[in-house]
Amino acid sequence: MSDLLERLRGRGWRLTSQRRVVAEVLDGEHVHLTADEVHARAVERLPEISRATVYNTLGELVGLGEVLEVATDGRAKRYDPNAHHAHQHLVCYGCGAIRDVHPEGDPLAALPAAERFGFTLSGAEITYRGLCPDCSAARP
Amino acid sequence: MSDLLERLRGRGWRLTSQRRVVAEVLDGEHVHLTADEVHARAVERLPEISRATVYNTLGELVGLGEVLEVATDGRAKRYDPNAHHAHQHLVCYGCGAIRDVHPEGDPLAALPAAERFGFTLSGAEITYRGLCPDCSAARP
């Protein structure tokens, strides 16, 4: 994420303090924040940043392919900065915790031609569901 | 779906006209309606049915395992009555069309123990993305 700002600058982005703060908040691994959570953390560093700007910036980052949008629960979308390494997600149905995971093989290979209905496939998203260790311990 | 009402009755459900209509609307294959679409179709048969009842009934059907909730786009959830046959979904990113598909093998098998982080896995949902034949033709 450290060179993200340089890449964005190279694409003609104006480097505002707001965008810098959003990029900083998203830095890291296993980060899957909702837009509101990104806003809350951004406000800690830049109190006057608005919700609209956070939504705008997240939308731009997704459009540029720098951040992935993840919809694991039909509630708020989550934003995953780990866009440059193919991965899937493992979600705890107890507490909602999300981990990036790396299954073996190409998921597209499992779908036979007869099951493609003439579609031109471009990818597959897998959400593994389960109970995390903490939630397993809490439910005897 | 035809014997769904019998199963529900067996579980102590009161068989109201509202629940009957919601179940009828959901009958069929490749059905993936939003709650609002279910409500719109239910109103055609029972004009005074309320949105709240549709949401209640859908929630109960999901809780009983008779209907699946599908969140393919971060917008409205969709309801899939094909809950008793394991399947995955193929979604067109042009028009949003959804098909039920049946990939080969067990998706859980692709996730190595080292990538499970101590979770107790219970299932996996796969969303294949692509362009359907109609949308492919429309985008030269």
Added chain:
DNA sequence: TCCTAACTTGGACTTTGTCTAAGTCAACAC
């Protein structure tokens, strides 16, 4: 036929996200 707990209703409310008009400022030119 009556009774009652279960069900339904309309509307208020919440959450999540989008849009707009007006004001601000990063980056370039000089």
Added chain:
DNA sequence: GTGTTGACTTAGACAAAGTCCAAGTTAGGA
């Protein structure tokens, strides 16, 4: 360093999707 300008940000109104509640209705057993 200063000025300029179009891109960016802001607050708040709006919209979509979903939840909650008190009051009224009703399915199904007694």
